[in-house]
Amino acid sequence: MSLLEVEDLEVYYETEQGPAQAVDGVSFELEEGENLGIVGESGCGKTTLAKSIIGILPDAGYINAGSINFKGDDLTEMNGAQRRRLKWEEISMIAQSAMNSLDPVYTIREQIVEAIETHRPGTGRVESNEIVTEMFELVGLDPERADDYPHQFSGGMRQRAMIAMSLALDPSLVLADEPTTALDVIMQDQILKRISQIQDEINSSMLVITHDVSVVAETCDRVIVMYAGQIAEEGPVEDIFNNPYHPYSIGLKRAFPNIRMENQDLLSIAGYPPELIDPPEGCRFAERCPMATDRCREEVPSEHEMGDLRTYCHYAEDIDQELRPYADDPETWENTVAAKNAGAQAGDD
Amino acid sequence: MAQEETTGSIFTDIDDGGSGEEINRWQRTARLWRETLSEHWGLLTDELSVKLSMLMVAFFMVVAVIAPYITENPPLQRQYESDAEIIILKWAEPSLLGADSGYLLGTTAEGFDIFSQLVYGTRAALLVGLIAAVFTAGIGTMVGLVAGYYGGKIDDALMRIVDFLYGMPMLPTVIILVALLGPSLWNIIFALIILQWRSTARVIRSQALSLRERPFVKAAEVAGAGDWHIISRHLAPNVLPMSFLYGSFAIAWAILTEAGVSFIGLGDPNTVSWGTMLQASRAYSALQFGAWWWFVPPGICIGLLVISGFLIGRGYEEITNPKLQ
Amino acid sequence: MGKASFVVRRSLQLVVTFWAVGTVLFGLFRLMPGDPTSYIVSSSMTPEARQAIIASYGLNEPMHIQYIKFLQNIVVLDFGQSFHSNAPVSEVIATYLPNTLVLMLTAFVLAYAAGITLGVLSGWYRGSRFERTAVIVALVARSVPTFYVGLLVLWIFGAGFGVIPMSGMTSAGTANLSFFAMITSVDFLQHLAAPALVLAYYFMGYPLLIMRSSMLEVLSEDFIDVCRAKGLKERTIMFKHAARNALLPIVTAAAIALGYAVGGSVLIETVFAWPGIGREMVRAVLRRDFPVAQGTFMVLAATIIILNFIADLAYGYLDPRVTYD
Numbered sequence: 001m002s003l004l005e006v007e008d009l010e011v012y013y014e015t016e017q018g019p020a021q022a023v024d025g026v027s028f029e030l031e032e033g034e035n036l037g038i039v040g041e042s043g044c045g046k047t048t049l050a051k052s053i054i055g056i057l058p059d060a061g062y063i064n065a066g067s068i069n070f071k072g073d074d075l076t077e078m079n080g081a082q083r084r085r086l087k088w089e090e091i092s093m094i095a096q097s098a099m100n101s102l103d104p105v106y107t108i109r110e111q112i113v114e115a116i117e118t119h120r121p122g123t124g125r126v127e128s129n130e131i132v133t134e135m136f137e138l139v140g141l142d143p144e145r146a147d148d149y150p151h152q153f154s155g156g157m158r159q160r161a162m163i164a165m166s167l168a169l170d171p172s173l174v175l176a177d178e179p180t181t182a183l184d185v186i187m188q189d190q191i192l193k194r195i196s197q198i199q200d201e202i203n204s205s206m207l208v209i210t211h212d213v214s215v216v217a218e219t220c221d222r223v224i225v226m227y228a229g230q231i232a233e234e235g236p237v238e239d240i241f242n243n244p245y246h247p248y249s250i251g252l253k254r255a256f257p258n259i260r261m262e263n264q265d266l267l268s269i270a271g272y273p274p275e276l277i278d279p280p281e282g283c284r285f286a287e288r289c290p291m292a293t294d295r296c297r298e299e300v301p302s303e304h305e306m307g308d309l310r311t312y313c314h315y316a317e318d319i320d321q322e323l324r325p326y327a328d329d330p331e332t333w334e335n336t337v338a339a340k341n342a343g344a345q346a347g348d349d
Numbered sequence: 350m351a352q353e354e355t356t357g358s359i360f361t362d363i364d365d366g367g368s369g370e371e372i373n374r375w376q377r378t379a380r381l382w383r384e385t386l387s388e389h390w391g392l393l394t395d396e397l398s399v400k401l402s403m404l405m406v407a408f409f410m411v412v413a414v415i416a417p418y419i420t421e422n423p424p425l426q427r428q429y430e431s432d433a434e435i436i437i438l439k440w441a442e443p444s445l446l447g448a449d450s451g452y453l454l455g456t457t458a459e460g461f462d463i464f465s466q467l468v469y470g471t472r473a474a475l476l477v478g479l480i481a482a483v484f485t486a487g488i489g490t491m492v493g494l495v496a497g498y499y500g501g502k503i504d505d506a507l508m509r510i511v512d513f514l515y516g517m518p519m520l521p522t523v524i525i526l527v528a529l530l531g532p533s534l535w536n537i538i539f540a541l542i543i544l545q546w547r548s549t550a551r552v553i554r555s556q557a558l559s560l561r562e563r564p565f566v567k568a569a570e571v572a573g574a575g576d577w578h579i580i581s582r583h584l585a586p587n588v589l590p591m592s593f594l595y596g597s598f599a600i601a602w603a604i605l606t607e608a609g610v611s612f613i614g615l616g617d618p619n620t621v622s623w624g625t626m627l628q629a630s631r632a633y634s635a636l637q638f639g640a641w642w643w644f645v646p647p648g649i650c651i652g653l654l655v656i657s658g659f660l661i662g663r664g665y666e667e668i669t670n671p672k673l674q
Numbered sequence: 675m676g677k678a679s680f681v682v683r684r685s686l687q688l689v690v691t692f693w694a695v696g697t698v699l700f701g702l703f704r705l706m707p708g709d710p711t712s713y714i715v716s717s718s719m720t721p722e723a724r725q726a727i728i729a730s731y732g733l734n735e736p737m738h739i740q741y742i743k744f745l746q747n748i749v750v751l752d753f754g755q756s757f758h759s760n761a762p763v764s765e766v767i768a769t770y771l772p773n774t775l776v777l778m779l780t781a782f783v784l785a786y787a788a789g790i791t792l793g794v795l796s797g798w799y800r801g802s803r804f805e806r807t808a809v810i811v812a813l814v815a816r817s818v819p820t821f822y823v824g825l826l827v828l829w830i831f832g833a834g835f836g837v838i839p840m841s842g843m844t845s846a847g848t849a850n851l852s853f854f855a856m857i858t859s860v861d862f863l864q865h866l867a868a869p870a871l872v873l874a875y876y877f878m879g880y881p882l883l884i885m886r887s888s889m890l891e892v893l894s895e896d897f898i899d900v901c902r903a904k905g906l907k908e909r910t911i912m913f914k915h916a917a918r919n920a921l922l923p924i925v926t927a928a929a930i931a932l933g934y935a936v937g938g939s940v941l942i943e944t945v946f947a948w949p950g951i952g953r954e955m956v957r958a959v960l961r962r963d964f965p966v967a968q969g970t971f972m973v974l975a976a977t978i979i980i981l982n983f984i985a986d987l988a989y990g991y992l993d994p995r996v997t998y999d
Binding site for chain 2: 687690691692694695698702703813814816817818819821822825826828829832833834840933934936937938940941944945952955956959960967971974975977978979982
Binding site: 051054055056084085086087088089091092093095096100101102103104105114115118119162 | 895896897899900901902903904905906907910915918919922
């Protein structure tokens, strides 16, 4: 049994124009001790996915279908109290923004102790403080400063404090939503190294949600590429980065600087993700894909097993054989940009 | 402030020289201001509550203008001689309730037509509200802009005056000023304006402080634009929404304060306002005699007009600060 | 800038504001047209008797001497003697101020307890019918003058149902109790209920609206998500985290509003004939009893100035992020 099994999950947001399908039929599994990355552009549904797993969807959001099984129990079937018991104790999170993820009017210690006391009512002051000290040491902060307020910490320290808090109850699963986005490059690197190191020590599972491919490369074993609420491709990190099959994975990989291939040109994928209120039929990426055909625009792609990868593209096999050099060439993508621009202009007239 | 004529502006090289220049400048300034206003006007009238409030204000304005055509009895003309000893017996009951008196809301104990007083009271309320609002917003904006733009000692001096005014209790100060200057509508308006501009000035100043650091103001400065030019053409159009907001709140506060001052007995004896009506009704114990048609309507009118002012201000606040929505 | 030097600087400002208010007050009463002494001396007196009385009030001395004495007297809280009753003004204040404070504080505590709670709830349940109703109630509460609501309450519950006393603070014949015994008597509470509730209703709108928009701002912050992820109870998140953060702006607002509330006591005290300092000021103004008017006004202004001062200091203790620069 996997630690986390998400099956055909659909999470919608109510809007004035009708439901927006933020997460649409997503399935994946996460084993104990494994680190899974979820990458995609902003608005692809990755944060919504994380929020529905933790159980903090905003009021307008709801789970339309599917299940989230955690250690064999379906989270979507649980009532509020049952759900609350699991929070932080079993599933905790490292929030997106280092600046605002801690309550400014309480000290770091108060906030960590609050989590401990909520879930383990019998815990004494001394024991709680020991946990705080232990966690601060774990993330590389001076335990003396646990009584500081968040604003007295730098951005990097705050993120460390956030990590310390997320690990305080020794959870089985930690969701890290853009854990390093708000930090500068050097601090990012330090934090990521620290996360990997802690991972080795405590053996909890982690779900890393980010738009930054390099974060996933550094921390994860397996990765899911999401596009417009759906999974585009899934598989081991090495395979996705070295030998992806989905055109979107290829484009995304080339959109970030890669230390190993310094002189590679960065490319940008033209256009924007589709509206999720009335998503296009067929493959959702077709609109922006340089290799799209009419079939792509009409027929929803099914799963293709390409070695260790799961790929949702009609032409996964063809990419393997003949299309790869074409898809890997920045010019292909630039031509698409040019074509789109031309198309847009023609459309205007 | 008269520096404008001597220093060049970034627009002067486009403008023609000579006598036409002066007019052109003012036209440009006016156009900038007009554009800001019309843009916000469009957004504002989208909101239903704001639309209703504007209709309400418009309705009262129409009533104020055509007052003599609505009622033929002047508000302060005795309809009959009354004897102080038997005042209560001389009341005319309201014809609205079926009495055969010819007065829609009856008469006061002194023999004045209540309906007529209600109608004419609109004039006083709007006069106080609008004049006080225009001056409150105007003076507050000017002071705020000057303080924020010049900074330093000028700012310090002006803000100390504002601090001092913030130490004055509104109603008691107005009461004392009116008591000393004499009870007239104009003195009430004057006393109101003296105190009310403080909040506008404070807000506009902080806006001007931040605007002053913006690139377009810096650019104008580098181009050698004069102080007055920068204030009137770069700062003022940008703070206009805020002055308008404070102006619409000032209408509401002014009407409320006038009603309060009049109710206490310092109202203008030669003008009828809703506040003086309430004062008279209390003085003649209308409450104890259950003559609700005398004291209920003026309060409702005050409430309607004031809430309109608040709703317009609130609607406007939501446009300028989307976080509140 | 450190906390200590902020307190020192702010205290100096406090003294200067007091001095300014006192000076303006002195000027107003002395420089106005008309002779203040004409109110204390009657024309039937002999010139000698008249001079004696004027001298006993110190009104015959040169202006600058009077001014210096005036300032000295303010420092020792000596505001002279009433023209009307000859009692020392400080005694008049000592009699009426506690009554005002009891009424205001009762109303204020009720208003802020209710207003803050409703504001927290309407921010938390944004978009619900509850929120819309609360906002409308708050706006109406602020738009209808308190004295008018007071009149209606007196008319309906006093004159109509006879369940509340029509005026005053105690019934006749219960006057000889000590202050503490009086304010804890049932009779007093019966008199207190109506004016306190009317005031509370009026005050409530302000904290409600501020709290609501402050909550909306706080609820969009990331740490609220973290709190929910921590598995905290809804109520804990709502009050311990969201409301606690949203409370910061309201503390300042409340302290300042309390100051203005005491200043605004004038109207409600007049309507309910509550023997408070506001009503006493109005009566002094109307009967030209300048020492009492001056003294009571000073007290009302001082309340505002001191509470503004407290608000500034309190902010630093509530928000650990405040740096005094």
